[in-house]
Amino acid sequence: MHRVSFLIAEAAVASRRNLTMTFAAITTVAVSLFLLGGIAYLFRVTDQATAMVAAKFEMRVYALPGTTNPQISEMAKAMRQLDGVASVYWIPRDKAWAKERKKYPPEVTENVENPLPDAFKVVMSDLQKSAAVAGKIKQIPHVDTKEGVQYLDAEERFVDQARSLLRWVGTGIGSLLLLVGGVLIYNAIRLSVFSRRRKARIMMLVGASRLTVRVPYLIEGTAQGLIGGLGGACILAAAHTAVASKMLALSSLGRPMPFPWMEALVGLGLVGAVYGLVCSYVAILLPMKG
Amino acid sequence: MVSASPFIEFRDVSVAYSRDVTGLDHLSLQIQRGEFTFFTGPTGAGKSTLLKVLTREVHHTDGEVRLGGQNLNDFRDSNVHKLRRQMGIVPQNYELLPTKRVWENLAYALRSVGKSRKEVRDEVPRILQQVNIAHRIDAYPHQLSGGEQQRVVIGRALINKPPLLIADEPTGNLDPSQSIEIMELLLGLNSEGMTVLIASHDMPVVERFAKRTVRLEHGRILAEEDRA
Numbered sequence: 001m002h003r004v005s006f007l008i009a010e011a012a013v014a015s016r017r018n019l020t021m022t023f024a025a026i027t028t029v030a031v032s033l034f035l036l037g038g039i040a041y042l043f044r045v046t047d048q049a050t051a052m053v054a055a056k057f058e059m060r061v062y063a064l065p066g067t068t069n070p071q072i073s074e075m076a077k078a079m080r081q082l083d084g085v086a087s088v089y090w091i092p093r094d095k096a097w098a099k100e101r102k103k104y105p106p107e108v109t110e111n112v113e114n115p116l117p118d119a120f121k122v123v124m125s126d127l128q129k130s131a132a133v134a135g136k137i138k139q140i141p142h143v144d145t146k147e148g149v150q151y152l153d154a155e156e157r158f159v160d161q162a163r164s165l166l167r168w169v170g171t172g173i174g175s176l177l178l179l180v181g182g183v184l185i186y187n188a189i190r191l192s193v194f195s196r197r198r199k200a201r202i203m204m205l206v207g208a209s210r211l212t213v214r215v216p217y218l219i220e221g222t223a224q225g226l227i228g229g230l231g232g233a234c235i236l237a238a239a240h241t242a243v244a245s246k247m248l249a250l251s252s253l254g255r256p257m258p259f260p261w262m263e264a265l266v267g268l269g270l271v272g273a274v275y276g277l278v279c280s281y282v283a284i285l286l287p288m289k290g
Numbered sequence: 291m292v293s294a295s296p297f298i299e300f301r302d303v304s305v306a307y308s309r310d311v312t313g314l315d316h317l318s319l320q321i322q323r324g325e326f327t328f329f330t331g332p333t334g335a336g337k338s339t340l341l342k343v344l345t346r347e348v349h350h351t352d353g354e355v356r357l358g359g360q361n362l363n364d365f366r367d368s369n370v371h372k373l374r375r376q377m378g379i380v381p382q383n384y385e386l387l388p389t390k391r392v393w394e395n396l397a398y399a400l401r402s403v404g405k406s407r408k409e410v411r412d413e414v415p416r417i418l419q420q421v422n423i424a425h426r427i428d429a430y431p432h433q434l435s436g437g438e439q440q441r442v443v444i445g446r447a448l449i450n451k452p453p454l455l456i457a458d459e460p461t462g463n464l465d466p467s468q469s470i471e472i473m474e475l476l477l478g479l480n481s482e483g484m485t486v487l488i489a490s491h492d493m494p495v496v497e498r499f500a501k502r503t504v505r506l507e508h509g510r511i512l513a514e515e516d517r518a
Contacts, residue, residue: 002401002404002405002406002407003404006401006402198385198387199387199398201381201385202385202387202398202399202402202446203399203402204371204374205345205374205379205381205385205447206374206375206379206399206402206403206446206447206449206450207371207372207373207374207375207403207450208371208402208403208404209371210367210368210370210371212371212402212403212404213402
């Protein structure tokens with residue numbers, strides 16, 4: 001225990017000595033982890049949101065003319081078994097035509113033969129599977145393969161592309177900042193090594209173990225990463241609170257999700273700590289060789 | 291008569307810093323336990339290199355070095371601290387921490403080798419007493435004379451109670467009277483059974499304290515004299 005307290009005290013002394021560099025490293029790691037954590041969080045939120053709105057997206061599936069009732073039952077059964085499908089409703093052609101006729105004056109539809117085929121309303125549970133589901137439905141017997149499956153393909157593709165763009169831009173900027181944070185931690189530790197080289201030499205001369213000489217620097221780097229990670233989680237929480245209050249003001253957007261404090265603190269703190277440890281280890285490799 | 295195995299043995303040891311620069315050149319030497327030995331010679335003769343081979347600050351490129359029967363090559367880099375705890379090292383420049391008081395300098399060294407606060411409280415006064423600097427316990431290094439600073443450094447070298455003391459130019463920065471004080475301190479430690487190795491080009495001191503003297507030049511032993 002007394003050894004641990006000595007090592008921690010040494011790391012604290014080193015951090016205080018290079019306060020500016022330590023501050024720069026911590027804030028950069030905090031901002032970069034905020035960005036990366038924010039993107040991960042945003043993805044989670046949009047995943048849940050798209051799952052919620054998926055119910056509002058539905059497909060129309062048309063059967064070929066002349067499909068019999070038992071065949072329609074088989075088609076419905078096959079569609080319900082598909083992954084990503086929440087429910088399937090049969091819309092008989094007569095019912096659909098009766099509904100359609102109500103939209104027009106009676107003289108317009110009088111003596112007009114029902115042009116509508118038997119159809120299904122397919123409600124999706126997972127929007128991202130729409131294209132796959134559509135492809136599989138087209139393979140079901142008695143489905144009109146030409147124009148028999150209709151859904152909001154373009155809208156879904158837009159949402160998907162927007163998410164993809166967000167992922168790449170956010171990950172790119174976040175990674176770049178994380179790299180800068182790593183370089184700053186590396187520099188802070190290098191400065192520590194050089195400013196404390198006399199202490200390190202004394203330790204080596206009196207027979208301190210290699211671990212005792214090196215661990216304070218590793219603690220310093222890990223602490224910088226950890227504090228940066230926790231800082232990132234706090235900025236993320238602040239951003240969430242700001243967005244959540246806007247959402248509450250606009251009731252049409254629904255209630256915001258509660259912020260996952262535990263996951264953010266543990267996740268970003270852990271990532272920051274491991275990153276700080278790795279950067280500080282790299283920083284001491286060369287100057288402390290031997 | 292069969293002589294006891296030497297405490298320190300260099301067998302045909304060479305140190306090559308580069309293709310053209312040699313620290314030691316096929317040097318062989320034996321030192322018995324409890325001996326007091328001076329290594330003299332001009333700058334670049336190999337005095338410091340010889341001591342640094344023993345402390346493993348420099349790796350020998352050829353030959354074999356044994357300390358207390360143990361081959362130094364058996365110590366991996368990660369275990370060198372175990373070797374260094376068997377010796378006290380007095381470096382050429384004092385290497386004291388300028389912002390720490392005398393007792394803190396010793397306490398820092400003791401803490402770094404894993405001693406508890408209680409052990410530090412017990413050990414520091416004892417060591418300072420041993421090197422006659424207890425009266426300056428609260429002074430900062432810059433408030434001490436060269437001789438006093440050297441006493442603190444020697445005290446720091448004694449924290450592991452080693453059987454061997456290695457000093458590189460311990461009187462190099464001292465005036466003659468302080469040099470004699472330090473040498474008397476080292477002789478005192480030697481009289482208690484400690485093996486003492488000193489690299490020095492301070493010939494008046496070497497002449498005054500007639501002990502075994504090994505003269506080096508170009509990494510080789512040029513002459514050896516035992517006046518003990």
